[in-house]
Amino acid sequence: MSELFGALCPCGSGAVHQACCGPLLQGERQASTAEELMRSRYSAYACGDADYLFRTWHPRTRPVEVTVDPAVSWTGLEVLDTAAGGPDDELGEVEFMAHFEVVGRADSMHERSRFQRRVGRWFYVDAMTT
Secondary structure (H helix, E strand, O other): OHHHOOOEOOOOOOOEHHHOOHHHHOOOOOOOOHHHHHHHHHHHHHHOOHHHHHHOEOOOOOOOOOOOOOOEEEEEEEEEEEEEOOOOOOEEEEEEEEEEEEOOEEEEEEEEEEEEEEOOEEEEEEEEEO
């Protein structure tokens, strides 16, 4: 991830990675909202950080192993909607479009993800694809 030092964050916030999702991926702090966790998980996919994806996936729904496909290049994120998921909520949803390329072909994924806070930490639960 050193290649992202000084670079804009992959999550599309417009902030520098080291001031945005970087501290979350490095375990320096926890996401305070469901949207912040979703953005950091997108950044983890873009950076190839499968460990972060595993750590932030709800234990009840996560697979035994989490991998990141190196053939996929994540090219942009659009947050379309959020429902709850604030600092005082226990549940939240985030709808987004994630853009990517595979073998030079552009594509996108439209998803509405559900999140739950456990013991003060947000976790990705599952997705409802649209």
